Amino acid sequence: MKTAPMRVLVAPLNWGLGHATRCIPLIKSLQKSSCEVIIAANGAAAVLLKQEFPSLRFLTPPAAEIKYSRSGALFVWRLLVQLPQLFKQLREEKKWLQQQISTYQLQVIISDNRYGLHHPTARCVLVTHQLGIKSGLGNWVDTCINRVAFRYINQFDEIWIPDYQGPYALAGELSNPKNLPKPPLRYLGLLNRFAKEQPEKNSTSPSRLLLMLSGPEPQRSILEEKFRNELKQYPSAFTLVCGKPQQSNASLPSAAPNLELVYGAQESTIYDHLEAADLAREIENAAIIICRSGYTSLMELLPLGKKLILIPTPGQAEQEYLASYCMQKGFAISVTQEDFSLMDALHKAATFAYVPYHPPASDLDQLIRSGLNL
Structure with missing residues (x-):
């Protein structure tokens, strides 16, 4: 008897396009493993992913309207003022997810930096390269922020880090900090949507x-x-x-x-x-x-x-x-x-004396299959 495909919700944060674009290879890998993927995204992230995956089902999760400062000096302070709004979003995400699990019988939740998307009835994975958060406000503030972040991170079943452990780490102390959260860590290597692309090589000026x-x-x-x-x-x-x-x-x-x-x-x-x-x-x-x-x-x-x-x-x-x-x-x-x-x-x-970055190859498909017991 043929088993039903695993139903997976992929939910990137809508802060810039980076969280959405790095979910593209994840989604393609899940599809290769015959998973049924549903995407939860807002704003520009949703637009980009709909262009890449027009046939998939899309849901709209809660989203706080975060406003950023025009001044770099006030960037962090502007975010700190909006912390109550961010914590409210986390609470709303939990309620929203419970409804979606009931409606769509979701088995796996893959959340890219959405710390509120976890539930005891599903396998919940957090995708993040920031196991060590840097605020720019000093070590004491960083320590306090990381303690709060770990309270949320520790509620996930597993953490997927889009980086390498050790000397090839591209995110440095962000992905390889001294203090680590409790859930098992799975280093995926780099998530690159261009890895399989084979663009035509055109002759171009070296000054292009x-x-x-x-x-x-x-x-x-x-x-x-x-x-x-x-x-x-x-x-x-x-x-x-x-x-x-x-x-x-x-x-x-x-x-x-x-x-x-x-x-x-x-x-x-x-x-x-x-x-x-x-x-x-x-x-x-x-x-x-x-x-x-x-x-x-x-x-x-x-x-x-x-x-x-x-x-x-x-x-x-x-x-x-x-x-x-x-x-x-x-x-x-x-x-x-x-x-x-x-x-x-x-x-x-x-x-400038550029040094090439040649990290080792990683098998994303196998890492995901192993992480989801496929």
Whole structure:
């Protein structure tokens, strides 16, 4: 008698696009194991995943409307003021999940940084690279925040870390801290939606530049405006991906003559958003990539051997740590958003001794099958 497929809920946090994009290889791996996947997502994360998986069922989980500061110095404080709202979301997530388990007979919950999505009647997995949280406010504050986080993390059955344990750890102390939570840890290696893509190799100028925007507002728009102003002084071809899947007119090819008038370079293109295969081609054709130092961006780009220029989101301690960590390792250079000058950054990249990052291969399909007892 044929057994029914395991029904799995995948629920990424909607803070930027990174949590959603790194769920793409997870979902594909679950499908290969004949699981029935249901996705719970909000906002831009939901839009992106619907583009990748149009045939899957989508649910809308509770979501707090978090507002971010335009000032990097106030970034953390603005979040701290909204802590009551965040704790309310966690309580609402628990109630919501109980209803969905009853309605859809969910057997497994895979939550990417949604700490409220756990229930005793299902196998609950938390996906996170932040076992050690950095606030930017000092060790004492970090210790207090991590204690609170562990109270929620310890309620999950297993923790899946999209990184390596030991010397190949890309997230450094974030994924390999001294103090660990109680649930079993499963290091998955890097979650990379481009790992299986085989883009066509086109002949390109070695000065081809790719700029990728991501992350929450208003900092995404602030950096986009800075990029557009700086690109007016750039003499060669470029591609700018604005990180706006909600406005996915895809590209602006019809505006090419206008782009040439404004920016001077032929074959320059601006996209609101690109799906994985199209973005993989742009990455393949780029000599240098400028992007945020979000962890998912690093997972996807560093193994491809491209020269990276990282601009951490102002005030976001995790991105500032990752950018500094990558520069210390020689994987990428880091510049602040406030001091960013395109020509200065490119000159710095031209003289920087980049060190390639070649982590060992990991079998994601086998790791997931083992984690879910498939």
